[in-house]
Amino acid sequence: MNFQHTEDRRMLADTLNRFISEQYGFATRDRIARTAHGFSSELWNRFGELGIIGALFDEASGGFGGGGFDIAVVFESLGRGLVVEPFLDTLIVGQAIARSGNDAQRALLGGLIDGSRIVALAHGEPDSHYELARVTTRAERNGDGDGSAWQLNGAKAVVQHGEQAAFFLVSARTEGADDSQAGVTLFLVPRDAPGVSVRGYPKIDGGRAAEVSFENVILGDDALLGAAGNGFATLEYAIACGVLALCSEAVGAMDVAKDYTLDYLRTRKQFGVAIGSFQALQHRMADMLLEIEQARSAVINAAAALGAERKVRERVVSAAKYSIGRIGALVAQECIQLHGGIGMTWELPLAHYAKRLVMIDHQLGDEDHHLERFVELGRE
Known part of the structure; x- marks a missing residue:
């Protein structure tokens, strides 16, 4: 290959x-x-x-x-x-x-x-626990009986850049149980539609997110993305693209954190010599470098599988996200420890890379979620 x-x-x-x-x-x-x-x-x-x-x-x-x-x-x-x-x-x-x-x-x-329009995914909910099919936000046909409008009610959590979005891609349940794949419907909802409320806040790793609620928001059929009740497959593929993106972002952040740490080990002196000459620290650095290459291999595998059939794609993507979650946390911890106390200071860029690596694990499913999902997909 x-x-x-x-x-x-x-x-x-x-x-x-x-x-x-x-x-x-x-x-x-x-x-x-x-x-x-x-x-x-x-x-x-x-x-x-x-x-x-x-x-x-x-x-x-x-x-x-x-x-x-x-x-x-x-x-x-x-x-x-x-x-x-x-x-x-x-x-x-x-x-x-x-x-x-x-x-x-x-x-x-x-x-x-062209960058002229901002959009946001409004899918995750306070009690969804990363489960893609668990959607409790509801959309029902408007009571006038003409079948031309929907009424949307519910709340979405941690919507990235929600305050600035022109419209949201919203997942809502139009039929079925709260955790059923069938009955998930996707809507494109304007940010300024009556009944849409947005509460923004800063994120710990930089940027902003928002809590978005929908109260009796009226939408026409032109807001439907695809057929009613059949939005799960589209959502699953789009989220797979997002997971691959996060895994790739993590590899880039790991590379920079690694370079910062190598430079520090070469320049920081103790007992008159660079601390990078200490064998114990060399072993820790070597182990971390091997883990980063493992993460890179997982991303390559996921990128190659993105166009594969659904089960293969989802298993490989979940395997990559699991690996990235585990390795990202390891790299963040090791880089900070090898820097010592200075590694925690706000002024040092490394601390921000470490925070971002930890937070990537919690976006679109953490390592525990994706490990369980990988196993479940293997049983199908």
Whole structure:
């Protein structure tokens, strides 16, 4: 198997890495992450102009990539810079629209790709516990009986960039039990629709998220993404793209944390010598490097399986997320410990990379969830 990226992907990675190193240094990133906006609209538009967002979508959707390795290349570079702009939700929502949207809905993809429109996934709920099919938000046909409208009620948790989104991709149950795959329906809901409430807050790893509630929100059939009751397959595929993206982002963050730690071990002196000369620390560093390469292999495997049939894809993606959760926590802990007390200080970029690695484990399912899911899929 050839593990080298194509020339186009290498050029994409070089362009993005150079842009982030020149325009998105840590001081800039830290300032952006702590603003009331949660990200930079100017830089988001620049990413669009550079074609970085377009690399996440295929030509039929107006992009020029869209494959598993395209997603992996982009998000690995984003992880190296701890980029807080809304790439993840743009990918997930965009892939769902590309897969199941009608012509009018697919026309929205242009605004996503050029960076002029912000979207957000509103799927997770306070009691869902990462279970993809557990949806208690309800959408019912409006009582007028003409079948032309839906009434949406429920609440969604940790909606990334929810305050700035133009519309949400909302999962709601239109029939069936709360944990049934059948009966999950997807809606595109405008942020300013009557009955939509958004409460924003800062995240511990930078940027902002929101709690979003829907109270008697009236939607027409034109808000449906795909057929009513058949949204689970679309949601599952879009989330798989998001999991791959998070795993790739984690590998990029691990590489930077590793480099910071190697540099510290070479320069920090104790007893007149660099602490990197101590054999015990060398062994710990070597073990960590091996784990990072294992994480990279898991991402390559997931990227290659993104286009496979459903069971293969979901097992491989869950295996990657499990590996990333375990290894990410290990790398965060080891890098901070090898730095000593300074590793916990806010001013040191390493501490922010460690926080991001820990939080990635909790996005779209933690390692325990994905290990259990991997096993369950093997029994099907």
